[in-house]
Amino acid sequence: GAGVSQSPSNKVTEKGKDVELRCDPISGHTALYWYRQSLGQGLEFLIYFQGNSAPDKSGLPSDRFSAERTGGSVSTLTIQRTQQEDSAVYLCASSFRLAGNNEQFFGPGTRLTVL
Amino acid sequence: AQSVTQPDIHITVSEGASLELRCNYSYGATPYLFWYVQSPGQGLQLLLKYFSGDTLVQGIKGFEAEFKRSQSSFNLRKPSVHWSDAAEYFCAVGALYNNNDMRFGAGTRLTVKP
Numbered sequence: 188g189a190g191v192s193q194s195p196s197n198k199v200t201e202k203g204k205d206v207e208l209r210c211d212p213i214s215g216h217t218a219l220y221w222y223r224q225s226l227g228q229g230l231e232f233l234i235y236f237q238g239n240s241a242p243d244k245s246g247l248p249s250d251r252f253s254a255e256r257t258g259g260s261v262s263t264l265t266i267q268r269t270q271q272e273d274s275a276v277y278l279c280a281s282s283f284r285l286a287g288n289n290e291q292f293f294g295p296g297t298r299l300t301v302l
Numbered sequence: 303a304q305s306v307t308q309p310d311i312h313i314t315v316s317e318g319a320s321l322e323l324r325c326n327y328s329y330g331a332t333p334y335l336f337w338y339v340q341s342p343g344q345g346l347q348l349l350l351k352y353f354s355g356d357t358l359v360q361g362i363k364g365f366e367a368e369f370k371r372s373q374s375s376f377n378l379r380k381p382s383v384h385w386s387d388a389a390e391y392f393c394a395v396g397a398l399y400n401n402n403d404m405r406f407g408a409g410t411r412l413t414v415k416p
Binding site: 193220222227229230231232278280288290291292293294295 | 308338343344345346347348350384392396404405406407408409
């Protein structure tokens with residue numbers, strides 16, 4: 188079946204603009220995660236969604252970052268008033284459920300460049 | 303909360319040589335441990351995972367890893383590296399009862415010399 192997909196694959200924007208990144212998880216996966224991968228860094232957890240529960244937003248770096256998940260499926264990560272330090276690869280992952288032993292399946296990422 | 307350390311940022315090995323990538327974790331209970339590989343421009347792919355039982359786990363692409371509780375380690379090994387193994391490798395630790403259930407290491411970049 189189809190894996191996790193993300194769009195766009197690349198996004199170049201000007202400082203101060205808003206951007207939206209999209210993630211389509213694997214069908215039937217109830218948990219969805221967003222990570223940020225900066226150059227030379229590991230994966231930085233941003234936010235996760237589990238079913239209809241309130242999302243865990245503890246990893247969002249500032250109030251310019253927000254995410255939503257509509258209908259328990261597609262998720263959108265929004266970055267407002269982008270800054271150059273927001274440049275990174277944003278990875279989305281999904282898993283069958285939220286538990287430490289559930290494999291996360293990753294999308295190819297969106298590479299965001301803020302000029 | 304759990305945490306992961308990958309001490310080696312970059313490793314270079316010759317094709318055909320053996321490989322060991324180090325991973326140390328911190329967690330108060332039995333962890334769930336994973337190794338992922340990320341090829342250039344790709345997402346992360348699971349190589350192998352450890353939940354319980356046999357401490358030596360086999361994964362895809364000829365990789366294996368050994369869980370050593372006494373050393374809080376989960377090192378990844380391959381007896382003979384292929385040029386196609388050049389990639390970034392991430393160790394991760396999960397915890398069943400932690401809602402933020404996965405922590406990743408900073409990664410180790412593997413270069414394979416011909």
